[in-house]
Structure formats: structure tokens, C-alpha cells
Amino acid sequence: MSEVPSNEFQRRSGEINDLLCILNLLNWDARTQMPPGGGSVRSQQLATLSALAREKLLDPAYQVAAQTVSGDDIQIRAARQALDAISAMRRVPDRLTRELALLRSEAQDIWAAAKANNDFAAFAPALTRMVALNRQLAEALGYEGHPYDALQNLYEPGLTVATLLPLLTRLRTHHVPLLRAIQAQPQPRTDFLTRHYPADRQRAVSLAAAERFGYDMGRGRLDESAHPFEISLNCADVRITTRIQEAYLPGALFGTLHETGHALYEQGVSPALSRTVLTSDLTGLYAVGGASYGTHESQSRLWENRIGRSAAYWALHFRELQAAFPDQLSDVDAATFHRAVNRVQPSLIRVEADELTYDLHIMLRVDLEMRLMTGELEVQGLPAAWNARIREDLGLEVPDDAHGVLQDIHWSAGLFGSFPTYTIGNVMASQFYAAANRAVPELSAQLERGEYGPLREWLTDNIYQHGRTFAPHELLERTTGGGLDPQPYLEYLSGKYTELYGLRADVIKRVFL
Numbered sequence: 001m002s003e004v005p006s007n008e009f010q011r012r013s014g015e016i017n018d019l020l021c022i023l024n025l026l027n028w029d030a031r032t033q034m035p036p037g038g039g040s041v042r043s044q045q046l047a048t049l050s051a052l053a054r055e056k057l058l059d060p061a062y063q064v065a066a067q068t069v070s071g072d073d074i075q076i077r078a079a080r081q082a083l084d085a086i087s088a089m090r091r092v093p094d095r096l097t098r099e100l101a102l103l104r105s106e107a108q109d110i111w112a113a114a115k116a117n118n119d120f121a122a123f124a125p126a127l128t129r130m131v132a133l134n135r136q137l138a139e140a141l142g143y144e145g146h147p148y149d150a151l152q153n154l155y156e157p158g159l160t161v162a163t164l165l166p167l168l169t170r171l172r173t174h175h176v177p178l179l180r181a182i183q184a185q186p187q188p189r190t191d192f193l194t195r196h197y198p199a200d201r202q203r204a205v206s207l208a209a210a211e212r213f214g215y216d217m218g219r220g221r222l223d224e225s226a227h228p229f230e231i232s233l234n235c236a237d238v239r240i241t242t243r244i245q246e247a248y249l250p251g252a253l254f255g256t257l258h259e260t261g262h263a264l265y266e267q268g269v270s271p272a273l274s275r276t277v278l279t280s281d282l283t284g285l286y287a288v289g290g291a292s293y294g295t296h297e298s299q300s301r302l303w304e305n306r307i308g309r310s311a312a313y314w315a316l317h318f319r320e321l322q323a324a325f326p327d328q329l330s331d332v333d334a335a336t337f338h339r340a341v342n343r344v345q346p347s348l349i350r351v352e353a354d355e356l357t358y359d360l361h362i363m364l365r366v367d368l369e370m371r372l373m374t375g376e377l378e379v380q381g382l383p384a385a386w387n388a389r390i391r392e393d394l395g396l397e398v399p400d401d402a403h404g405v406l407q408d409i410h411w412s413a414g415l416f417g418s419f420p421t422y423t424i425g426n427v428m429a430s431q432f433y434a435a436a437n438r439a440v441p442e443l444s445a446q447l448e449r450g451e452y453g454p455l456r457e458w459l460t461d462n463i464y465q466h467g468r469t470f471a472p473h474e475l476l477e478r479t480t481g482g483g484l485d486p487q488p489y490l491e492y493l494s495g496k497y498t499e500l501y502g503l504r505a506d507v508i509k510r511v512f513l
């Protein structure tokens with residue numbers, strides 16, 4: 001073997017990261033700026049760039065360069081991650097990669113039409129094929145316990161069904177009775193949330209809230225898109241979007257805080273990791289600084305829910321919101337607003353769900369996905385299985401498949417195994433938050449004064465700066481001293497709703513925790 005220059009691995013990793021960042025930029029443009037006519041050529045551009053990134057990753061010279069890396073722990077970790085990604089990609093036959101890519105773009109159009117026409121039968125053949133290809137993908141990637149492990153590890157490295165299922169069961173046995181107890185109580189008024197809120201003022205208020213948490217506009221920007229998202233080109237260029245509805249105030253407000261949480265993570269990644277493997281998801285061919293989907297989601301939910309929906313936050317900031325919308329909020333006070341934006345109300349649509357019922361939507365999807373992957377459930381049986389579970393957990397009748405099994409884009413995009421990361425994110429958010437409070441005893445007093453810097457700095461030091469250096473379970477271990485643990489999350493939810501809904505604290509403690 002010929003001598004490989006020591007910086008060869010970094011040079012090649014930098015080129016791959018450049019391509020992934022350009023892919024992100026084209027995707028950002030497609031979702032925020034591109035005229036509708038640009039779609040088909042853009043798909044080809046994305047496919048070409050993806051293929052180039054994949055070629056560079058699978059270039060035998062890159063593997064050799066990675067194998068010869070020596071140096072500090074960070075460089076060794078980067079090389080190991082590259083080698084793992086190369087090995088995973090090599091296990092997947094080219095034929096399967098091509099078929100999946102083709103089906104993903106076809107199936108999304110078929111799904112969109114089927115959803116618009118409320119016609120599950122029109123989507124079923126494409127979905128059946130997608131399930132079959134994902135089962136092949138799981139077999140090709142390999143797994144020890146359950147085929148679902150291979151797929152969920154694409155999004156949450158190291159997460160297994162053996163860990164996930166008991167955790168979800170624990171959450172479900174907590175959430176469902178708590179939901180029933182909440183439903184038996186009088187509901188807060190929310191009428192004022194659907195008054196007319198002019199878009200320009202919503203935008204200004206959302207942006208001010210993002211900056212209050214520390215979103216740096218010198219390295220960021222806020223645009224509008226149909227589905228809000230955050231995307232990073234590197235830590236110096238981290239963009240978010242929001243969706244403004246003039247007849248619904250919480251959408252843009254909390255949507256922006258959610259994406260701000262994602263953005264704080266990316267802006268907090270150490271600049272030293274730019275153009276490295278440690279800001280690249282090499283298996284997913286995506287430039288991202290966060291350790292995993294679940295870890296990322298823990299930060300969006302921490303800032304949106306733990307901080308942005310807290311009583312302390314609204315006690316401090318409601319007056320400014322009222323100043324922006326004096327007519328709309330003239331008959332509302334901070335406590336009333338806080339109760340309204342924390343209202344629990346079972347709904348058919350996941351993306352409209354409140355904090356408590358959201359997890360139930362996730363559990364339903366995870367359960368169905370796992371059964372599809374083992375063949376225990378056929379695609380034809382999906383709508384009935386879906387509707388039965390919605391009835392059982394949420395007490396709702398699904399009127400049609402557009403409001404049921406057809407609502408999410410995920411299955412048409414081939415994203416089997418990604419749903420658990422939303423709930424894992426909720427669980428991790430509470431673990432990280434509890435760890436921050438242990439480490440910084442004055443944290444809650446600071447938050448009550450509107451000082452968000454100390455929390456952000458603790459998260460940056462312990463989580464953000466590391467990028468993808470550590471796997472999610474390593475980050476948890478380093479910051480909390482243990483693995484995934486739902487207890488802090490359950491205590492948070494029970495405590496919060498006991499207070500908001502006047503539930504009997506002694507009963508809650510005995511029954512739910």
C-alpha cells in the first residue's frame with residue numbers, strides 16, 4: 001500500500017461535506033424560493049449531486065485514507081464513522097439503492113394525489129412496494145434483534161426495539177389515563193387564538209422570540225414555507241422557516257421556537273468540525289451537525305415546550321405579545337394565554353397534536369411500521385388497524401383516510417424507522433433539562449428573569465459543540481450519567497397537567513408515576 005498523506009482523509013471528507021451542504025442549499029431553495037416550474041430539473045440536480053457524494057464516499061481511496069488515520073480521539077472517531085458508513089452502503093446492493101430512489105420520488109406524487117382524493121387504494125400498490133424494499137433494506141443492512149432496528153438506526157444510531165418497546169409501553173400506560181383525567185376536567189378558553197393576527201406582526205414577534213433564545217441572525221435567517229424546517233450549511237449559516245396562518249396565532253409562534261431549538265443546536269456546533277465527517281450524516285447523505293434525529297428533536301422540544309410553553313416564559317413575555325396585538329389580546333392575561341397554549345385536545349392529525357397526545361400518534365405509527373416490517377400486518381389492513389388504535393387511545397372516529405392513514409408524507413418518502421425519534425426527542429429533552437438543572441442550580445431563577453444564555457451555554461458545552469462526535473447514548477451517558485430514561489419526562493408532564501387542569505396530585509402520583 002502506497003503512502004497516504006495524513007491530511008488526505010480530511011481533504012476528501014471536506015469535499016463530501018461540501019457536496020452535502022450544496023444539496024442542503026438546493027433543498028432549502030426548492031422549499032422557500034424556487035418557482036413551481038423548477039421542480040423536475042431540480043430533482044435531477046439533486047440526484048446528480050447525491051450520486052457524486054455517494055461516489056466519493058465509496059471511492060476505495062477514501063476507505064484507504066480513513067483506515068490510515070491516526071491522531072487524537074476526534075480524528076479516530078471521524079474515521080470510524082466514515083468506515084461504518086462505507087460498510088453500511090456497501091452492504092446495500094446498487095439495484096436496491098436505485099429502486100428505492102426511484103420509488104421514493106414516484107410514491108410521493110402518488111401519495112399526494114391519493115391524499116387529495118382520499119383514496120388509500122390508489123396509494124396501496126406503491127406502499128406495498130415501499131414496504132417490500134424497506135424489508136430488503138433492513139436485511140441488507142443487517143440487524144441482531146428485529147428488522148426494524150436496522151431501519152431506525154439510520155436515524156437513531158444504537159436504538160433497538162428491545163429498548164424502544166418497553167419505553168413506549170411505559171409512556172402509553174402513563175399518557176392514556178392522564179388524558180382521560182384531563183378530559184374529565186373543564187377545558188381552558190382558546191377562542192382568542194383564532195382571531196385575526198396580521199402576518200407581518202406575527203413574523204416580527206416570532207423573529208424576536210427566536211433571537212431572545214439566542215438565535216444569531218448574523219449566521220441565520222427566517223423564511224416562510226408550507227412545512228417549517230431548519231437546515232444548516234454549517235454552523236455559520238443555519239436557516240429556519242416558519243408557516244404563518246393569520247387565523248391561528250400559535251402556529252408560527254411555537255413553530256418558530258421549535259425550529260429555533262434545532263437552529264441553536266447547529267449554531268452551537270464547534271467551527272472546528274466544519275467540513276468534516278462530524279457534521280455529515282454519511283449514511284443518509286445529509287449535512288447535519290446534530291448527533292441524531294432524536295437528539296436534534298430533543299433540542300427543538302426543549303426550547304419550544306419546556307421553555308416556550310412554560311408559565312415563567314409567559315409571565316415575562318405576554319405583555320410584549322399583547323403590545324403587538326392589542327385588539328386581539330385585550331381580554332386575555334398571561335395565565336389565560338399560558339393555559340390556552342397548553343390545552344390538551346385529542347386530534348386526528350399528528351402535526352396539530354398537543355404535547356401529551358403527540359406521543360400517542362407516534363406510538364401508533366411505530367407499532368404499525370414494526371408489524372409491516374415483520375409481515376405481521378399487510379398494507380391492505382393498515383386503515384382498519386390505524387382507525388382502531390385512534391379510537392382506543394384518543395377516543396376519536398377517523399372520518400376518512402386523508403385524516404387517518406394517508407396524513408403523513410413519511411411512508412411515501414421511504415422513511416420507515418424515523419417516527420420513534422420524535423418521542424425519543426421528548427424523553428431526551430427532559431433528561432437533558434434535568435441534568436442542566438442539577439449542574440446549574442440557579443437555572444430556574446435565571447429563566448424566570450428571562451436569562452436564556454446560561455441554559456444555552458450549558459447545552460452548547462455539553463451537547464451542541466460536539467456535533468456528531470458522540471453517538472446519542474454516549475451524549476446521554478456523559479450529560480446525565482445513564483441511558484434513555486422516561487422518568488423525568490413523565491414527571492414533567494404529570495406535574496404540568498396536574499397544575500394546569502387542577503388534577504388531584506396524590507392520585508396522579510399513585511397512578512401514573
Ligand code: ZN
Pocket residue numbers: 258262297300
Ligand atoms: Zn423538529
